[in-house]
Amino acid sequence: MKIAADLHVHSTFSIDAEDEMDALCRRAVDLGLEFLCFTDHYDLLEEDIGYDYLDLDKYCRALEALRVEYDGKLRVLKGLEFGEPHLFPREFADIQERGFDLIMAGIHSFDSCFIGDRTLLERFSREEVFEHYYQEVLKLVEFGGFDVLAHLDLPKRYLGAPEGQNGLVERILSSLVKKGIALEVNTSPLRKGLAECSPDHEILRLFQLQGGERVTVGSDAHRSRDLGSGLRYAAALLERAGFERPGYFYKREYLPLEW
Ligand SMILES: [Zn+2]
Numbered sequence: 394m395k396i397a398a399d400l401h402v403h404s405t406f407s408i409d410a411e412d413e414m415d416a417l418c419r420r421a422v423d424l425g426l427e428f429l430c431f432t433d434h435y436d437l438l439e440e441d442i443g444y445d446y447l448d449l450d451k452y453c454r455a456l457e458a459l460r461v462e463y464d465g466k467l468r469v470l471k472g473l474e475f476g477e478p479h480l481f482p483r484e485f486a487d488i489q490e491r492g493f494d495l496i497m498a499g500i501h502s503f504d505s506c507f508i509g510d511r512t513l514l515e516r517f518s519r520e521e522v523f524e525h526y527y528q529e530v531l532k533l534v535e536f537g538g539f540d541v542l543a544h545l546d547l548p549k550r551y552l553g554a555p556e557g558q559n560g561l562v563e564r565i566l567s568s569l570v571k572k573g574i575a576l577e578v579n580t581s582p583l584r585k586g587l588a589e590c591s592p593d594h595e596i597l598r599l600f601q602l603q604g605g606e607r608v609t610v611g612s613d614a615h616r617s618r619d620l621g622s623g624l625r626y627a628a629a630l631l632e633r634a635g636f637e638r639p640g641y642f643y644k645r646e647y648l649p650l651e652w
């Protein structure tokens with residue numbers, strides 16, 4: 394079983410990424426991927442390092458050109474990773490008009506700093522950080538209007554796991570199911586030496602038990618050498634958690650991938 398789609402990839406349109414779109418597309422072709430979805434950061438919180446960095450017009454033009462250039466070799470999908478869209482409803486409404494295939498949303502911030510910043514643990518317990526984080530994710534999901542929830546349990550990647558499972562996780566997962574929002578399996582923790590994707594197996598299993606069927610897989614690569622990494626691992630994880638197959642979004646519509 395093989396997943397030939399990486400649906401979470403950053404190019405130099407993101408402040409924290411290294412490689413240009415074209416280099417990433419060439420690498421995707423070399424790897425034999427069928428789909429590559431660019432999801433560059435769109436961040437409007439002032440404390441975020443990517444604040445106001447993305448030139449949306451230029452980004453959309455570059456994606457349209459790549460679609461044409463790679464036609465027949467690679468399906469380039471037009472995506473976006475919007476940070477905290479529930480706090481920016483006007484900008485979020487504008488984004489809906491720009492012809493994206495996939496809009497991914499996530500929470501990256503807490504107490505005016507990055508959610509993975511270890512200095513947070515000087516001011517809060519790990520459980521408090523997670524409690525706040527999941528509360529914010531729940532608000533985001535209830536706001537809705539996007540296609541994929543990025544890296545649920547993100548702080549774990551940087552701060553370690555809290556004691557026990559947070560009760561908010563089930564509410565988040567059932568809200569995803571109701572709204573038809575897909576849960577992302579993000580493989581980047583594997584590159585940090587962890588033995589889990591984000592979210593972990595337990596959360597994926599809970600999602601499946603709650604009737605969740607929509608899942609996408611992405612590496613969250615910020616450089617070409619990380620592109621496509623962990624896809625095989627994610628496939629095994631999804632199978633173990635009882636999912637039939639992952640999917641992708643084209644013109645905001647969820648479609649199953651072939652295994
Ligand atoms: Zn993210």
Ligand SMILES: [Zn+2]
Binds near residue numbers: 401403474613
């Ligand atoms: Zn990302």
